[in-house]
Amino acid sequence: MRRQAPKPKLQETVKIPPRLFKFLRYAHQLIVREDDVATTQSDDLIQAEEFLGWLLAYGGLIEEGGSRFSFTYFSEPKQTRKSWEFELTKEQIVEIAAGRLTELTLWACSSPDCGCKFQKPDDTCFYCDYEEIPAA
Numbered sequence: 001m002r003r004q005a006p007k008p009k010l011q012e013t014v015k016i017p018p019r020l021f022k023f024l025r026y027a028h029q030l031i032v033r034e035d036d037v038a039t040t041q042s043d044d045l046i047q048a049e050e051f052l053g054w055l056l057a058y059g060g061l062i063e064e065g066g067s068r069f070s071f072t073y074f075s076e077p078k079q080t081r082k083s084w085e086f087e088l089t090k091e092q093i094v095e096i097a098a099g100r101l102t103e104l105t106l107w108a109c110s111s112p113d114c115g116c117k118f119q120k121p122d123d124t125c126f127y128c129d130y131e132e133i134p135a136a
């Protein structure tokens, strides 16, 4: 059994890596085209495979009719370990695709080995923010 034991996170401003930029440009194209995957509420309808069976990133529209999207990006190829989870508005995605917005401000796990980053300081990391409950 595991229970939540949240650890403090550190706010970080990171440059959008080229792999993520490529994905967000793709998301931007889908949004501009009003593709179903960008106008339907979902967690993962917008997705890009980088290698066979390995996603680069995925995401979707948070609320039908809204303009906020949630994304999960895998910061290392062929791994799901070091993920970034964040939200962007349609306007921010436009700015990123145009090269005017080049950084994201996220909350990173304080453990140097983790590599996960989140939208909010109280988001929960699967790896860092749980502890085993010792068997009685």
Ligand SMILES: [Zn+2]
Pocket: 109, 111, 114, 115, 116, 125, 126, 127, 128, 129
């Ligand atoms: Zn973590």
